[in-house]
Amino acid sequence: MFDLDRWLEIFQTIRKNKLRTALSGFTIAFAILLFTLLFGVGNGLKHTFEKQFAGDSQNSIYIRSGRTTKPYKGLQSGRTIQFRNDDSKFMNEEFEDKIQYFSPNIERFMQAIYKGEQNNYTVRGVYPDYQPLESAVIQDGRFLTYLDIEKRAKVVAIGRLVEKDLFGVLSAVGKNINLEGISYKVVGVFNDPGGDNDERFIYTPFTTFQGMYKPNDEIDRFGLTFNPSLTVDEALAFSNLLTKMLKEKHNIDPRDQGAIRVQNYAEGTKNVQAFMMVLNIIILFIGIGTLVAGIIGISNIMVYIVKERTKELGIRKALGATPNSIVGMIMMESIFITALAGYSGLLIGVFTLKAIGKSLEKYFILNPSVETYVVIGATIVLVIAGTIAGYIPAKRAAGIKPIVALNDE
Amino acid sequence: MIKIEKLHKSYPIGKDSLHVLKGLDLHIKEGEFVAIMGSSGSGKSTLLNIVGLLDNHDEGNYYLNGQLIENLDEKKAAILRNKFLGFVFQSFNLITYKTAVENVALPLYYQGVGRAERQKIALQYLNKVGLKDRANHLPNELSGGEKQRVAVARALATQPKVVLADEPTGALDSATSASVMQLLKDINREGMTVFVITHEEDIAEQTDRIVRLKDGVIISDEKVNKTVNA
Secondary structure: OOOHHHHHHHHHHHHHOHHHHHHHHHHHHHHHHHHHHHHHHHHHHHHHHHHHOOOOOOOEEEEEEOEOOOOEOOEOOOOEOOEEHHHHHHHHHHOOOOEEEEEEEEEEEEEEEEOOEEEEEEEEEEOOOHHHHHOOEEEEEOOOOHHHHHHOOOEEEEEHHHHHHHHOOOOOOOOEEEEOOEEEEEEEEEEOOOOOHHHHEEEEEHHHHHHHHOOOOEEOEEEEEEOOOOOHHHHHHHHHHHHHHHHHHOOOOOOOOOOEEEEEHHHHHHHHHHHHHHHHHHHHHHHHHHHHHHHHHHHHHHHHHHHHOHHHHHHHHHOOOOHHHHHHHHHHHHHHHHHHHHHHHHHHHHHHHHHHHHHHHHHOOOOOOOOHHHHHHHHHHHHHHHHHHHHHHHHHHHHOOHHHHHOOO | OEEEEEEEEEEEEOOEEEEEEEEEEEEEOOOOEEEEEOOOOOOHHHHHHHHOOOOOOOEEEEEEOOEEOOOOOHHHHHHHHHHHEEEEOOOOOOOOOOOHHHHHHHHHHOOOOOHHHHHHHHHHHHHHOOOHHHOOOOHHHOOHHHHHHHHHHHHHHOOOOEEEEEOOOOOOOHHHHHHHHHHHHHHHHOOOEEEEEEOOHHHHHOOOEEEEEEOOEEEEEEEOOHHHHO
């Protein structure tokens, strides 16, 4: 394969025929450049969109109770519905295979104090499963554990902004904060992609909190995520069934919208997914369109190049070039040019995206970039297209009788 | 060297076919200097193409260097051309982007000769045709006569058995024609078989033997009286 003489011959041809080289190189480089830029910008739009919906787990469902609005089974309307620990048990038993993470939840707005610094925060009694529900990320220490639940430990995990408010530049982990007279040890600090509000929460073990601030076994709300293997439609069906069974359990009219409120992110997810799909199709369409334009361009140029060289090829044949050596020469030349040009188009595209990426943020284009394998794949497609496009006329040129080629003026 | 027996060739023209060569018999021995003469349409170019393995014949036998030419595919033809034949064309047919020395070296490249060796041999033959100082010029920097001499050097570079020249002086003025013919005569004197196609009487006169072709048949085949030229 590697024959220095052959390559020297090809390099000479490439060097001495600048227009030809420039034409085919430019076509490929430009196609890849356009492909990279359009694809990158499309991905940037996608990234912006994804970020907008990154706050909570995409498959979460929140359930809270309220007052009934319809009389039912002899019970009056206006009755307050209260969730209790047995609802927690009921849901876990009924829907074991559908639920991924589950946490009952009690919340109170409380004053927190650390060495003279004080502020008011929402404090939530939760299970360890609550962390993935909120998409909270531990940046220091740990989150709550089942051991904390079991021991009813007086520990808290605090948001990044709580730490900043109360501890300034110091680390909060291991220190004690005071929540309305009771001292809690900070075991972890978390951040949350959901934003500032979500970073001003304080989490404490559910059992600790329930025992201390709630009469008996009352629960404010439930947070859960459904099994991610469920489709959006299955997830919606699941939450409808869950609602129906809870209403039955609490003797609520099935048509009563007020007593139990279910917030299912799957609904939003469905819209987001539909939009993303449309966006993906548009990006794909642009990508394929650019590639096809590039393929047509390089094919035309290869036909033109071989046509232009007919006489030269005739001379070469008269001097003893075999048909295979003619085809091989044209192929190697075209592969070399297209691969090199494709690679430079790729580099220019990637660097352009890097350079202008920041300035596009105000147009809702975030981190415009293309996966390396996509561009390399596109380049390979064009190189192959150029090769095939070159092969057909080259094969024909190699088959022409030299005398015909020589008479071609 | 070249032996042709009852050679026929026709070209399809639409539904009909044009019978160009109608049973030629020709024997050219090693070291001969032969001119094929004829007006256009006489079939002389067709004959050269067949002899030059640039085209194949329909009927009859063709022996090149004692070897019967038959069932020739493009690859075999290319190898035989490279090995036995050197071409000189009316329109020179030099590769425009290659220098004189590169053009001369090209047939050696297809013979698989190494780069340095090619360069050396090519320069040697350029020297022989008196163009060593023009070695690194491109064809468009050379005069018509110089181009044709480069072509002759290229034809000789592989040390072929036969040099085939198709109207070698057709595009040249009479002074340069004379120098190119002198070159061919010199080559012939060194033992090379030279086969020239021409329609010019005074060019044919300078060879040793004139074969006249008309309408696809040989009408005369005679030795040139050398005493006239001497």
